[in-house]
Amino acid sequence: SERELTSASMVAEKPQRDRVRMSLPLSVAAGPAVIAHAEGFFADEGIDFEIMRLDANSALLGVASGSLDVFTNPVRSGIFNMIARGTRIQIVADGTHSTAGPCVPEGFTAPPALARRVKAKGLRGQRLATIKGGSTEYLMTRLLASQGLTTADVEMVEYPAGESSTGEFRVLDAVRFNFEPSLTVQREKGLIEMVATAQDVAPGYQRIVIGFGKRLLDDDPELGRRFMRGWLKGVRRYNEGKTEGNVSILSNFTQLPPDLIRKTCWPSISADGMINLDGVRHMLEWMHQAGYLETEIPEAVWWNPDFAVTAARELGDESRAVE
Amino acid sequence: MKREQLIDRAIAAGIALLLFGWWEVASRSGWISTLAFPPPSRIIANFGVLWDQGFLQKVGYTLGRFAAGAVIGAVPAILLGLLVGSRVRLNRIIDPFIAAMHPIPKIVLFPLFIVIFGVSDVSKLASIALTVFFPAFINSAAGARSISPLYFEVVRNYGGRRRQAFWYVLLPGSAPMILTGIRIAANVGLLVTIAIEFTMTSNGIGSIIWLAWQTMKTEDLYAGVVTLSVIGVLINSTIRYILRQVMPWQAAG
Amino acid sequence: MKREQLIDRAIAAGIALLLFGWWEVASRSGWISTLAFPPPSRIIANFGVLWDQGFLQKVGYTLGRFAAGAVIGAVPAILLGLLVGSRVRLNRIIDPFIAAMHPIPKIVLFPLFIVIFGVSDVSKLASIALTVFFPAFINSAAGARSISPLYFEVVRNYGGRRRQAFWYVLLPGSAPMILTGIRIAANVGLLVTIAIEFTMTSNGIGSIIWLAWQTMKTEDLYAGVVTLSVIGVLINSTIRYILRQVMPWQAAG
Amino acid sequence: MTFAVENVTKEYGGGTGQTAALEGVSFAARGTEFISIIGPSGCGKTTLLKIIAGLVAPTSGRVMLNGAAGEGKVRTSLVFQDHGLLPWFDVLKNVALGLKLQGIAWPEARERARHFIAQVGLERFMRHHPHELSIGMRQRVGIARAFVADTQILLLDEPFGSLDAQTKLVLQQELLRIWRQHRKLVVHVTHDIDEAILLSDRILVMSGRPGSILEEIAVPFERPRTLEVLEASVAGQIRRHIWQVLEAEVKKSLWVTT
Amino acid sequence: MTFAVENVTKEYGGGTGQTAALEGVSFAARGTEFISIIGPSGCGKTTLLKIIAGLVAPTSGRVMLNGAAGEGKVRTSLVFQDHGLLPWFDVLKNVALGLKLQGIAWPEARERARHFIAQVGLERFMRHHPHELSIGMRQRVGIARAFVADTQILLLDEPFGSLDAQTKLVLQQELLRIWRQHRKLVVHVTHDIDEAILLSDRILVMSGRPGSILEEIAVPFERPRTLEVLEASVAGQIRRHIWQVLEAEVKKSLWVTT
């Protein structure tokens, strides 16, 4: 009720609220923003928040051309190449990353028979599905490297995989990257087993990041800070876990049934907004070797922790308490 | 004639029933994967569940998007197609541009639309409209070309001007091809609407199918598919109805 | 006539040059996003780089897939379309099924293909073929319907049998609509080939575009797009050439 | 061959309601007869020829050949009133159509077609398509096509209507030559009473729509005939008689007084 | 109104090579004259009418109206040899076409069209589409359409070719009545020499392709004329003369001997 009062008074003083548009996937990974929106954290900051469901490329170009303010994107070469070419965008906070724990939201899976074979004898000679250029290719090379193999040692299956995938319906007789919610659904039905989690292959794997464009970085950084406060408040509420409130908000947003939302593993999101810098550096190195990066750019150009640091400081210690 | 039509409808219905019956049996007895192909009875039963979750409203979103995009794309396509098709030289100049633009993948280039039109619904409508444009244009232009010059002579002979030739000859004369083009365009447009809803919206039939995939609820998937089929059949009946009205001498059933 | 054609070609080329010139200036001077719309000169220069990376071979993959799928889809589509279109009752029975199947997204049918054809290239060809099928079928059937019954009477009058009516009337009489249908079908098929390559293969123009998006190398993206445009123009010229041969009295430029 | 049309009736259905075209049409003919049919415009002459050719199904009645039902059983060639040239074929291919459909090899078909194309004065236009011809030239192509096919029954639907008097005369003579030489049954629809008298063994006069046979008039002149027969008094009688029958029929539908 | 065709030449190009259709055609006419044109099949009569109507561009030469170049400037109505009915309109709409195109409101256009449809005996078929009519009926629709349009120049391209003798007679009289009453220029193409004598002030005889005017023959009979004029000896002379001219022309292209 205190919040309602503040928001009411803010509306009274400042009827003109600033609109912020953010691209989000239709999944639990959108949690912090969706929760912050539903709980009024953004409204508290005088932000008229708008969620856009967009593919990763549209999100980046949307921010670059100014019709979108915040992008959600997997870590991939396109972000860095755009920055290198002078597009004013920066990564400002963690989207999701892997952590050790019993509940695994992403990893390599295979149908049971194949999974058992792989676990017993390794990947050599087995079928592996991937697609070039994305962050899953990075994970796949890590997976192969962990067994001392290269792509030449396995049978590559051309199939949609990773973040581009729309259809989890097809059960592919190959090792492939998989994530929620199909991970839970398919495991429940006994269609797949986990071969290796992302955390096994790349500890702290930085899967998703969020970033700002020129408007929030330069034109109105104050709005950027307000957004970040709202976002981090959302992260903290998200990190409270599968509470009634969170489950119902996410169920509403994703249109997935509440019990499925409860059953799936929720990816980790850091409460202070910090990304796994070492992990990203390693990915950049790999991208460079693979020829996906046009030029190397200094870290300070693509990573801007200031918004998150400021917001976390202003929000005080309660964030850390939860983590 | 009337009776023959009824018989033919009955035959079509019979074939459909047979197919669905076979599917039902095959699925129930496990010849085909129940997961991939749930029995039709279950799909039908599932409609009730979906209904309570606002299925109709979601279909409405799809139809709204589709109709807006289709109209924006088809109306200029028909007009431009008739114009270009009825003038040899204009056709020669414009046609290469159409040919060059047609195979550019609209979905794949969607992000560029975002740059032009912003992240609003306009970008989505533009992709649908652009997809609808090409088949409608190409068939309209071919329709205009197929009209015997005699008919244009007749209208000129009786003092008709260009604008009048449009209403008296160009439009009725190319109606069968225009409508055939609209039929193809409508279906292509519907497919693109679904593809856009797949990744770009959180409502509509496309997102139902996407969600169904995510959660392996194949009954939901087929609910979406069946709805699309019904829309397809309705589009087609409408077009055939119009065709019968406009072209009484060429009405096939 | 000959001279007029040359003039028209020159006009078309002039318009194209103007457009590209404007684009070049606009992009260089920053009026339009250089990232989303890199200047044409840079796109052309980049072709050289791609060439050395086996660009032609990748295009070959796309064309191979496309051609195979298109032929598999179009040939039965034309034959079946002509058959169905020339028999009122068959048309009445079959048409609803076509109408119901057309708007089903082919990706939804993919699991079915996997069940039938396995995880091989055949499934991809099946998607392309199915996409090509519908426009080719619909236009062929409409073409058959548009033929004056008089011509069939003529062939029957001179003792022609059904099979002969096919070669003497049905095929030549519906040629303009068949070829228009093929034109649309080819483009739609090409679009689907690209969509399939986009996420499902590591070769072909689609995968070039996919990788270009992943890395945001928009010059590569446009290399793919330009190649598609060129293929589109070639397809169209071929069809117009055939049309001029088959239908001398309706040749538009 | 014996030939008989027995009580043929035809009703057209369709969007604008029923139209009775023929009502109880009966007549018989020897296999080598030359019959002309005259009747008011729209009385069903074309319909009758198409029924004999087996192209249109009668609503009731039948066409008997050698005592058995046989619409379209014996090969007929019909010269269509609206030419019926296939627009995608040139003159040569159009004329050779019947031969090709009978499986005759192209070199032979071409030579035979060429002969008749020359006959109708279109040798120079062999490679032209129908849309490049005048109406009269199209009609001549249609005639050549029927002549070359050489079937047992020849059906002619106002074949000379768009031809000048001289060309008409030449082609009439050619028709008679073919008929005499190959001994076939000719059923010839015309509006030209003199032409009917000049060419036929028998003239059938039809009533207005729905058409039926009102009169059968034998033409008693010896063959070969010249244009002089038209000046004979019998010809005058026949002409006047047909004229009067037609006048009465036409007046039923045209209320304008002459 | 004065009217003149001056040295008109027409060559058709196209896929199969050049075809010379008309060569140096010239003639003049008073604004109220009735002119008939006779010529061998394919000599360019249709082409000439279309050039006068402004539907086909001459290769050289021009059509002068009141002393100024004016193809298609003065309103003409052409009765097309192949009818030219619009298949998507019924008889009523086809006949009312000219009125509608002149912006005359539908109720009035309908009534005027209805009058002429009755005149040609097709009242019962007003709502039928062209494909439901016999060829002769289509031709009558084409005639009604031109009659109702009431333009200063009336061009008729073998308008009565597919009509029976009686219907033809009725419509010829109607044509004369309209011509007399509305004082227009009629240019009438026909193959029927008697028809030309019966109707026209002057007959132009054309040569074979490429067509040019060979003779201009004045028809001296008083009006109104009856069928009896055809029995007059002057008529016989005209008939024979035209016959001979035509014979010579036709023989050039038809090598068959009669």
Ligand SMILES: Nc1ncnc2c1ncn2[C@@H]1O[C@H](COP(=O)(O)OP(=O)(O)OP(=O)(O)O)[C@@H](O)[C@H]1O
């Ligand atoms: N569209 C065209 N293309 C090429 N040649 C044509 C075309 N139209 C007519 N011709 C040619 O021009 C000549 C004259 O044709 P036109 O139709 O004027 O003759 P016509 O005198 O009306 O003949 P008919 O009495 O047979 O109707 C013919 O030789 C014909 O082949």
Ligand SMILES: Nc1ncnc2c1ncn2[C@@H]1O[C@H](COP(=O)(O)OP(=O)(O)OP(=O)(O)O)[C@@H](O)[C@H]1O
């Ligand atoms: N396809 C059709 N649908 C409906 N009615 C038709 C059809 N064909 C012909 N008719 C009608 O049948 C009647 C006879 O037509 P038909 O063509 O046999 O006449 P016809 O004697 O050959 O006339 P013409 O001398 O004018 O050629 C006409 O009244 C016509 O309206």
Ligand SMILES: [Mg+2]
């Ligand atoms: Mg007839």
Ligand SMILES: [Mg+2]
């Ligand atoms: Mg003519």
